[in-house]
Amino acid sequence: MPLKPAERQEFLAQPHIGALSVHVGPGRGPLTVPIWYQYEPGGDLWIVTGADSQKIRALRSAGRFTMLVQRLEPTVRYVSAEGPILRIGEMSEAEHREMAARYLPAEQVDGYLKVAEAFGAMVTVRMRPEHWLSADLGGGDQY
Numbered sequence: 001m002p003l004k005p006a007e008r009q010e011f012l013a014q015p016h017i018g019a020l021s022v023h024v025g026p027g028r029g030p031l032t033v034p035i036w037y038q039y040e041p042g043g044d045l046w047i048v049t050g051a052d053s054q055k056i057r058a059l060r061s062a063g064r065f066t067m068l069v070q071r072l073e074p075t076v077r078y079v080s081a082e083g084p085i086l087r088i089g090e091m092s093e094a095e096h097r098e099m100a101a102r103y104l105p106a107e108q109v110d111g112y113l114k115v116a117e118a119f120g121a122m123v124t125v126r127m128r129p130e131h132w133l134s135a136d137l138g139g140g141d142q143y
Helices: 005-013 054-062 093-103 106-119
Strands: 018-022 031-035 045-050 064-071 077-090 122-127 131-136
Touching: 005 064, 005 077, 005 131, 018 054, 031 054, 045 054, 045 093, 054 064, 054 077, 054 122, 064 122, 093 106
Parallel strands: none
Antiparallel strands: 018 031, 018 064, 045 122, 064 077, 077 122, 077 131
């Protein structure tokens, strides 16, 4: 059953690992990779990636992307949001800390950020969700 708009936005706002999909060119399927993301209901979705990565080259070329998030328990539920890229910009220290804190225990954030310095230049990519797909495939006791 499709989720109501508020349900899908709340689900997307949870810290799932996303699957980013972006068109890479003729004769190829989309580039699809796992990625951390940030989203607040009603706002823009944003990701962080390397400034010289294959992802950013594909994102710049395509001008839009899709993010899929899912869970398996207590029910199979997913949300997919697709839309245009609004802005690509240099990642700030505050953005990097916010993203790390979303996914890591508090005591690991500083260590991760120190290691991440070796990743090189990073950018944030902001997308406005326009098209949504979602479903909750039933109660866990039905299987």
